[in-house]
Amino acid sequence: MDTYVYRIGNNLYVNLTNRCSNRCTFCVRNGKETFEGYALWLKGGEPTAAQVTAALGECDCDEVVFCGFGEPTYRLDVMSEVCGYVHAHGKRTRLNTNGHGSLINGRNIAPELAGKLDGINISLNASDARRYKALCRPLYPAAFEEMLAFARACRDQGLNCWFSVVDCIGEEEVAACRNIADAVGIPLRVRPMIEA
Numbered sequence: 001m002d003t004y005v006y007r008i009g010n011n012l013y014v015n016l017t018n019r020c021s022n023r024c025t026f027c028v029r030n031g032k033e034t035f036e037g038y039a040l041w042l043k044g045g046e047p048t049a050a051q052v053t054a055a056l057g058e059c060d061c062d063e064v065v066f067c068g069f070g071e072p073t074y075r076l077d078v079m080s081e082v083c084g085y086v087h088a089h090g091k092r093t094r095l096n097t098n099g100h101g102s103l104i105n106g107r108n109i110a111p112e113l114a115g116k117l118d119g120i121n122i123s124l125n126a127s128d129a130r131r132y133k134a135l136c137r138p139l140y141p142a143a144f145e146e147m148l149a150f151a152r153a154c155r156d157q158g159l160n161c162w163f164s165v166v167d168c169i170g171e172e173e174v175a176a177c178r179n180i181a182d183a184v185g186i187p188l189r190v191r192p193m194i195e196a
């Protein structure tokens with residue numbers, strides 16, 4: 001049975017796809033069958049919105065987070081529909097994204113996220129395109145620049161968004177990432193590395 005929804009702490013996480021436009025060297029998927037005990041490789045295909053909402057039930061959680069073993073914006077329509085369901089249950093929504101959603105969908109998707117997502121965590125990961133390419137191995141050559149453009153577009157929509165980096169990149173690199181976040185005008189959150 002595929003895992004569409006899983007719980008960590010007080011949050012429910014939604015696993016919409018295994019597709020991703022990055023192949024990060026540090027990805028929790030690398031060489032793994034499970035994460036936190038959950039089998040997140042979708043062997044029976046990607047879920048429909050109805051399958052996700054059935055798995056969410058009454059949304060017994062603080063927040064519903066679109067995350068999982070893949071980049072959720074590949075499933076923009078399903079994510080939007082599920083956001084409506086979560087809000088109807090009075091709960092918050094968050095997207096954890098690599099910031100490639102506009103590239104993936106071939107248009108600026110930020111306006112479509114307004115009113116749907118209460119928080120957007122954009123993985124910055126590195127302070128320049130060269131480092132980003134080495135660390136994240138993106139499918140799109142302009143992924144770093146387009147991720148920054150996505151962040152600016154979310155900011156311009158008034159969306160509650162922030163960049164994140166993992167602490168293992170070192171103090172100097174964190175400081176350089178902070179400069180980028182300041183230039184874009186959104187916060188930077190530094191999170192501990194999850195052991196893959």
Ligand code: SF4
Pocket residue numbers: 020021022023024026027028029068069070071098136
């Ligand atoms: S963007 Fe996320 S899911 Fe995709 S490879 Fe990187 S860490 Fe893994």
